[in-house]
Amino acid sequence: MGSKIRKIVVFDTTLRDGEQSPGASMNIKEKMEVARQLARLGVDVMEAGFPVSSPGDFEAVKAVADMNLGPVVAGLARAKEIDIKTAGKAVGKKGRIHTFIATSPIHMEKKLRMAPPDVIKAAVNAVKYARTFTKDVEFSCEDAGRTDWGFMVEIVAAVIEAGAKTINIPDTVGYCTPWEFAEQIRYLKENCPNIDKAIISVHCHNDLGMSVANSLAAIRAGAGQVECTINGLGERAGNASLEEIVMNLKVRRDFYQADTNIKTKEIFKTSRLVSQVTGIRVQPNKAIVGMNAFAHEAGIHQDGVIKERATYEIMTSESVGWKGESMVMGKHSGRNAFNKRMEALGYKLDKQELERAFDRFKRLCDKKKVVYDEDLAAIVDDEIFSGNMLWELDYQNTNSGTETIPTATVRLKKGKEMFLDSGTGDGPVDAAFKAIERIVGQPFNLNEYALEAVTGGKDALGSVRVRVTSGGKTAVGRGASTDVITASIKAYLSAINNILLQKEIKAKKNGV
Ligand code: KIV
Ligand code: ZN
Numbered sequence: 001m002g003s004k005i006r007k008i009v010v011f012d013t014t015l016r017d018g019e020q021s022p023g024a025s026m027n028i029k030e031k032m033e034v035a036r037q038l039a040r041l042g043v044d045v046m047e048a049g050f051p052v053s054s055p056g057d058f059e060a061v062k063a064v065a066d067m068n069l070g071p072v073v074a075g076l077a078r079a080k081e082i083d084i085k086t087a088g089k090a091v092g093k094k095g096r097i098h099t100f101i102a103t104s105p106i107h108m109e110k111k112l113r114m115a116p117p118d119v120i121k122a123a124v125n126a127v128k129y130a131r132t133f134t135k136d137v138e139f140s141c142e143d144a145g146r147t148d149w150g151f152m153v154e155i156v157a158a159v160i161e162a163g164a165k166t167i168n169i170p171d172t173v174g175y176c177t178p179w180e181f182a183e184q185i186r187y188l189k190e191n192c193p194n195i196d197k198a199i200i201s202v203h204c205h206n207d208l209g210m211s212v213a214n215s216l217a218a219i220r221a222g223a224g225q226v227e228c229t230i231n232g233l234g235e236r237a238g239n240a241s242l243e244e245i246v247m248n249l250k251v252r253r254d255f256y257q258a259d260t261n262i263k264t265k266e267i268f269k270t271s272r273l274v275s276q277v278t279g280i281r282v283q284p285n286k287a288i289v290g291m292n293a294f295a296h297e298a299g300i301h302q303d304g305v306i307k308e309r310a311t312y313e314i315m316t317s318e319s320v321g322w323k324g325e326s327m328v329m330g331k332h333s334g335r336n337a338f339n340k341r342m343e344a345l346g347y348k349l350d351k352q353e354l355e356r357a358f359d360r361f362k363r364l365c366d367k368k369k370v371v372y373d374e375d376l377a378a379i380v381d382d383e384i385f386s387g388n389m390l391w392e393l394d395y396q397n398t399n400s401g402t403e404t405i406p407t408a409t410v411r412l413k414k415g416k417e418m419f420l421d422s423g424t425g426d427g428p429v430d431a432a433f434k435a436i437e438r439i440v441g442q443p444f445n446l447n448e449y450a451l452e453a454v455t456g457g458k459d460a461l462g463s464v465r466v467r468v469t470s471g472g473k474t475a476v477g478r479g480a481s482t483d484v485i486t487a488s489i490k491a492y493l494s495a496i497n498n499i500l501l502q503k504e505i506k507a508k509k510n511g512v
Contacts, residue, residue: 079126088133174207201225
């Protein structure tokens, strides 16, 4: 008789911890799109953000919760009333409040400047307060990996008593080894008197490249929930990758005696979507979702695979939804094929969005012979997800050369009105940005600018990503075009529109 297979709760934090990856911030529309795909993927819980961190994040978490996609929507909150209240409002009664406080000696002493008994008090109060908003409360001991095990048991017992239903043990700084971490989970199970009233969760960071190994070791030791992100995105070196954990459990079910609700055929699509939306590429040799994950290069391997796939493949590429090489579309592709391809890439567009994207695709076909999946994703990103278009590009003309002062003339549309101005700069992009600032009537700081070709070839789409700040607000913008200056202007406008929207929300909140 085989032993019972345990179902592990998959808590995805791509929209929160994943978004903390440098440069990975997403606007509301992007978060909603990723959330939709996470629901199709079958995650049990999705942490949609940290509502108190900004009005934009509050709106995004609320928007995701209001979509009622099926998975529980969680919002992060420090053990503070204002955080918990804001998270409670964002996720609603059916949502989860995930509250945390640091428990390691170094964090308590140097960061919180709190004595351990006060930390326990704050944690208990936070959980009790969170329970006034929802029954579903998760508590995390931040930096649990460097926490005294006796103290961990003490605080965990107290927060379970206060009403926490999930206890998360994060290896916040990626310090643990699989052996120690498994031992820590076992210790908690064996020594905390009321642990059977809660689910033990783990949340591992990848600073030493051990996040997946530590998560799996913890699952073997009895953890019932795993926190992870698509493509392993996350703070610093990232979080444990969802796809790696899930496929380990699936392929080695015999060993782990555990599985998940994840529809593994949705993995590849989800990975692509997250990569497109965040602009963070997946390394080609990344397990499960890298471009080379199922490519056999060596002759001996190819020969073996032709004779019997299982000689060199422990799982099929189809099982993770990999549909072969990037598909090619061109000017003869119709609306139906275009829509099907969009769906395969994880985009669900409404009628209007589909029309706009299709129109853009046709215009691109005039400039580019073959259009790859990467181009399609860039188009959708640029056309649909670029946020609210307060200011839109209508026309641009730039002049530059080795002997000329770079100048730009830009015409922008705002509602039905047109605004024209020009600027000079260090180069044509700088000149165009100056012209835009003159039209919008305020300066913005450009903190990051990245340009890359979406695919190979001289006619490739140029994709630009910028990070802009102004008056304490930050926004990321993206733009794509076969003309890199147009792509740059679009990215800049998308970031500016985003900042202006944030300012508007704040002004409304303050009743201005
Ligand atoms: O890494 C961490 O400790 C976290 C907590 C907020 C759960 O992200
Ligand atoms: Zn984390």
